[in-house]
Structures are given as structure tokens and as C-alpha cells.
Amino acid sequence: YLEFRAVVRSIHDHPGFRTLLPPYGIFGFLFKRPIPGITRGGMSQWRGKYRDFEAFGMDIISATSVVPTARNAFLVADPAAIKEITSSRTRFPKPVAQYRVLTFFGANIVTAEGDEWKRFRKITAPAFSERNNRLVWDETVKIMLDLFENEWAGKDTVVVDHAVEVTLPIALFVIGVAGFGRRMTWQEDSKLPPGHQLSFKEALHYVSSAVFVKLATPAWLLKWAPTERMRRTNLAFKELEQYMLEMIQARRSSEKKEERYDLFSNLLDASEDESDGQARLADEELLGNIFIFLLAGHETTAHTLAFTFGLLALYPEQQDKLYKHIKHVIPDGRIPAYEEMNSLHESIAVFYETLRLFPPVTGIPKVAAEDTTLVTTDHGGNKVVVPVTKGTGISLHVPGLHYNPRYWDDPYEFKPERFHGDWPRDAFLPFSSGARSCLGRRFFETEGIAILTMLVSRYKIEVKEEPEFAGETFEQRKERILAARGGLTLTPVRTPLVFKRRQ
Ligand code: HEM
Known part of the structure; x- marks a missing residue:
């Protein structure tokens, strides 16, 4: 309790949620609905949209939880603060530990930070x-x-x-085709290639829907596979890896070295470029990045x-x-x-x-790399300086921003015409920014x-x-x-x- 009071004091008791459990990870999975004082419940950002900001009277609110350790986080739906965060990558990097779920096949551009990320971005960006x-x-x-x-x-x-x-x-x-030069058709895809038990489509789809099962289950248990779900998860991961290795093999051994404009060619060239004695992409990184592009x-x-x-x-x-x-x-x-x-x-x-x-990514996580502040205005028009201590998690609250009535009239209505002419670009974040x-x-x-x-x-x-x-x-x-x-x-x-x- 003392620890909890101390972390709340460190943010000057900034308005927001105080709950026993955080809403993500296993807790979000176990508790889907909010229980006051206990949890905000899974998918809380999507369910709450702008309403939580309305309730606490400003566009940056806090969320403090006690278990496993007392910690603060900030939920941000203020376009100016979001701009500041996304344009200062070193002050507000990605919390890479939260992306572990996407690293099964190797480190990649989505999950990396710092120099590793710079290297991946330099290699992959020209492909687009x-x-x-x-x-x-x-x-x-x-x-x-x-x-x-x-x-x-x-x-x-x-x-x-x-x-x-x-x-x-x-x-x-x-x-498949514009990313990896792998042409598939509606008919062919129903036939299984030799040596496979799942089609490429099934393997990829199953992997993307079962990453959390894979993360939560020890490797030996998945291999032993006492349930059908575990058996399929294990099989899908193995099959997808085999498909990716076959793609690499086929392209590396291809006689015809034609000029190609798919994304894969860039990755592959980078993994083979050994002019300085070192491949720019190691084999594991190649697999990791192929997977993330597919996904x-x-x-x-x-x-x-x-x-x-x-x-x-x-x-x-x-x-x-x-x-x-x-x-x-x-x-x-x-x-x-x-x-x-x-x-x-x-x-x-x-x-x-x-x-x-319907933003596909509802919360974009960042972390404060140093003690700093963010500035917002409350709904009464007063300036508020929010103290953010080093290590505090920040979630760019995409539904909060997208349903914020300050920027979008009738935010619940489907009105494509709002995107003609001038529209509030900083209040639109489906692709993140910066x-x-x-x-x-x-x-x-x-x-x-x-x-x-x-x-x-x-x-x-x-x-x-x-x-x-x-x-x-x-x-x-x-x-x-x-x-x-x-x-x-x-x-x-x-x-x-x-x-x-x-x-
Ligand atoms: C509706 C379509 C899409 C949406 C809404 C979307 C959204 C996003 C968002 C929000 C991020 C930032 C994620 C984070 O900070 O963790 C991101 C990153 C990324 N997306 Fe997309 N995406 C879309 C389609 C695509 C497609 C088609 C590709 C590739 C063919 C792609 C490749 C990437 C990559 C490589 C990154 C990482 C960039 C980096 O960290 O440098 N996305 N996307």
C-alpha cells in the first residue's frame, strides 16, 4: 500500500484509474469486464473510447495498478502530446519487452529499438x-x-x-506476391504442396491467431500437445517456419537473377551482402523480418x-x-x-x-526513457503539466483520440466526407506517426x-x-x-x- 501511495504521489495524484490489477497480459485475458477498484478489464481502451477522458476531465489520464508491482501508466488522447511523444524517439522509445510475442522467429523491425531498429529500417524502408x-x-x-x-x-x-x-x-x-514474389490463386491454394500438412494460408492465419497460446505455453507442453489447440499451434509454427525457409531456399538457388521489386528481394540481398565480411541481416533476423512483413x-x-x-x-x-x-x-x-x-x-x-x-492497433505503447513532463489542457481550459518519471509506460490511446469530440463531430457516425478538404491530421493515428x-x-x-x-x-x-x-x-x-x-x-x-x- 505504501508503495502504491508513493507511485501515485510521484505523479501528483494525476486524475485517472487506480486498480489492483493492470488490464493487459494474463489479467486482461482473465478479466474481460471492468470491476471497480480491481481491474479496467481487457480491451479497456477499445471499450472506453473517449469516455474515460470525459469522465476524468482531460485528455491525458493516469492508470495506476498495484500488482505485480505498484506502477503508473499514462493514457494519452491529446494530439499535441502525442506529436511530442512520437517525434522524440529517444525520449519515448518502444517498451521492447511488450513485443516479445512477435519475436518467435527472430528479432525484427517492429520489435526492435535503438541501433538494431535503425539497421532494420535502413534495410527494409527502400523496399517500399x-x-x-x-x-x-x-x-x-x-x-x-x-x-x-x-x-x-x-x-x-x-x-x-x-x-x-x-x-x-x-x-x-x-x-504473398508483392511482398514475397509468391503468387497464389484461389484454386491452387486448396492443394497442399509436398511435405506440408497445412496450406501456407492456414499456417500463417493459425500462427497469427495463436501467438498468445504459444507465448503462454512452455515449449515442452506444446510439443507434447495434450489438446487439439496446442497440436495445431505447434504444427502451424513448424509449418510456417518450413514455408519461410523454402521461400529463402527457392530464391537463393534460383538461376534467374532478375530485377524484382518485391519486399523480400531487399531482405534477401541484405542477408547476402557480405562486402564488409558480415551479413547485414543474420539468418534469424531474416526469418524474423519475413514473418513480421507477412503478419x-x-x-x-x-x-x-x-x-x-x-x-x-x-x-x-x-x-x-x-x-x-x-x-x-x-x-x-x-x-x-x-x-x-x-x-x-x-x-x-x-x-x-x-x-x-476501427483502428486495428488500439494502443501504441511507449516508455519514458528519462524524467520528463507532458503538457495538456483540462476540459475547463486550464493548462496542466503532467510529471512523467523515467520508466513510466505510456499508451497512445487511439480510440480516445479518434472519438474525441473536440476534433471529430458526431464521432460515432460513419461520415467519410469528413476526410475531404481540411481535417485534423494530428487527431488521426491508425498508422502511428513519427x-x-x-x-x-x-x-x-x-x-x-x-x-x-x-x-x-x-x-x-x-x-x-x-x-x-x-x-x-x-x-x-x-x-x-x-x-x-x-x-x-x-x-x-x-x-x-x-x-x-x-x-
Ligand atoms: C490497415 C493497414 C495497416 C495499419 C492500420 C497499420 C498500423 C501500424 C501501426 C500502428 C504501426 C506502429 C506499431 C507500433 O508502434 O508498435 C505499424 C508499424 C509497421 N507496419 Fe503497419 N499497418 C498497416 C499495414 C501494414 C502493411 C500492409 C505492412 C507491410 C506490407 C506494414 C508494415 C509495418 C512495419 C514494417 C511496421 C514497423 C515500422 C517501424 O517500427 O519502423 N503495415 N503499422
């Missing part, structure tokens, strides 16, 4: 080039045509129980697309507006060209509004616009009607279709949709 964007566009168009002409051939109506059934393979095929490159994208389709189905007038705009830019129904991407600004507005409402911001932002925007343009110009998206939900109100329907849960990134629970071919 204009040439790579063009490749992303062209390959995405091909994947969508393959979907329409083969998988959905002859069907005027396609019904899916969950939008992710469609968006996950699309996102995976795009990262970062498909999960966020697949989930964002699913929420986008759900929103467009719920708001047919917005879908109509988007359709008309696409038809205006590409009137003759031909395949859109990469050069036209910037004219498709209605599509980007739809994505940004989806990302504002030196550690998302390297794949343009990659995502390119594939996303190509997918949305191709799909909406040919199909109308509707909510699947199910008899058990016949009497629900619009609000209930919206809550059901857009329900989200935790995971590595914010995950749609079930988005049942119908795609109807336009005449």
Missing part, C-alpha cells in the same frame, strides 16, 4: 518504393479479376458468413477491409456515393490504372473513416483502393439477412455487424454479407 506500389496495384487487380472470373464465376449473388473469409485470402495473396502485411489489411465492407453494407447511401464516384473516375468500366489511384479520393475517405472508427510509423501505409492504401474500386464497381455489398435477427433495430444491427474483439489487432467478430453483381 514507387515500383513496389505499382507492383502492389497490378497484382491486386489480377487477384480481384481471378476472384470474379474464377472463384465467383457464374454467381450473381455470393453469400459469406464472415467477410474475413474473402478479405483474408485477398490480403494474403497480395502480401503486418495481411492481418490489419484483412480486418480493415472487413469493417469497410460491413460499414458500406450498413450505409447504402454512402456505398452509392462511392459507386458513383468510381464510375465518374472510370466511366467505361475498364480496369483502373495505378495512375488513377490519386483520383479515387472517395475510396481513401471511406478507408480513413473506417480506420478512424520515426516508428507504419512502413506499409502506402502498401495498404494502394491495395485497399484497388480492392475497393474493383469490388464496388462490380458488386453491391449488403448485410446477409438471417431470420433470427429479423426484428432488430438499425442500432442493434450495426452493433452486431461491426462487433469487434481483441487479438493481435482489432478483429471483427462476424460480418455476414452478400455481394450482389451489379447489372
